[in-house]
Amino acid sequence: MGSNSIRDRLAMIMSFSRLQKESCEYLLQDNYTMTTLQNAHFDVGITEVFALCGFGLFEMVDIPHVIGASAVGMFDSMNEFVQVPTMPSFVPSFLSSFDEKMTFPQRFVNFFLHNIVWLATQHVLHSYERLFSQYDLDTNLQQLINNRVNYVLSNSDEFLDIALPSTGKLVHIGGIALPEATTLPK
Structure with missing residues (x-):
């Protein structure tokens, strides 16, 4: 992000969300794609958590x-x-530049920012x-997500990130990669 302004960050997120919703609408209007997905009888769907279209789409098909x-x-x-x-008392909002060691005024600001993100x-x-x-x-989309999501694969490393509450539904897969290939000895 080019700006540290909270307003700019939030505006970028809202703009990105609006574009995702427009893309979702185009997808839902595509009868061929929707029929193909329905007729394929998939057992599992994987969707980005930030892009909410997949949750409703999977319910529809x-x-x-x-x-x-x-x-x-x-x-x-x-x-x-x-x-x-x-x-929000110790987990920094993504809108802030705080770490987990916040002063009381920073915690207050963080709480405020968390509520802005929630709204x-x-x-x-x-x-x-x-x-x-x-x-x-x-449907209530929040309730649908709570009831239907088996787990979330998160590109984060729980050992390198700050200490956060967790649940069995959250699987950290950050840092998982194939090692560099080495040549075989002769």
Whole structure:
């Protein structure tokens, strides 16, 4: 991000969310793709947690098991999707530049920022709910995610990140990579 401004960061996230929702709408309007997905009878769907389209899409095409994936680790209200408690008293908001050792005024600001993120998330959730209702899926998206997501694969390393609350639904896969290939000795 080019700016450290909280307003700029939030504006970027909201703009990104709006573009994702527009892409989702194009996908839902594509009858061929929707019919193909429904007729394939997939057992499992994997979707990015930050992009909420997949959760409603999988419900619409009757995919029974859902795995969330997060390319950027877990932050703020994303934790609620896997029932991880949010702890703004010591877990920094992604909108802040704080670490886990915050002063009391920083904790107050962090709490405020966490609530801004929560409100923005609720706005995005409700906008997707309105979109899905146009396609006869009337649901509480937060509840759907809580009930349907088996687990979330998070691109984070629990040993290198700050100490956070966790749950069995959250699987840290950061740092998992293939080792460099070596030549075989003669």
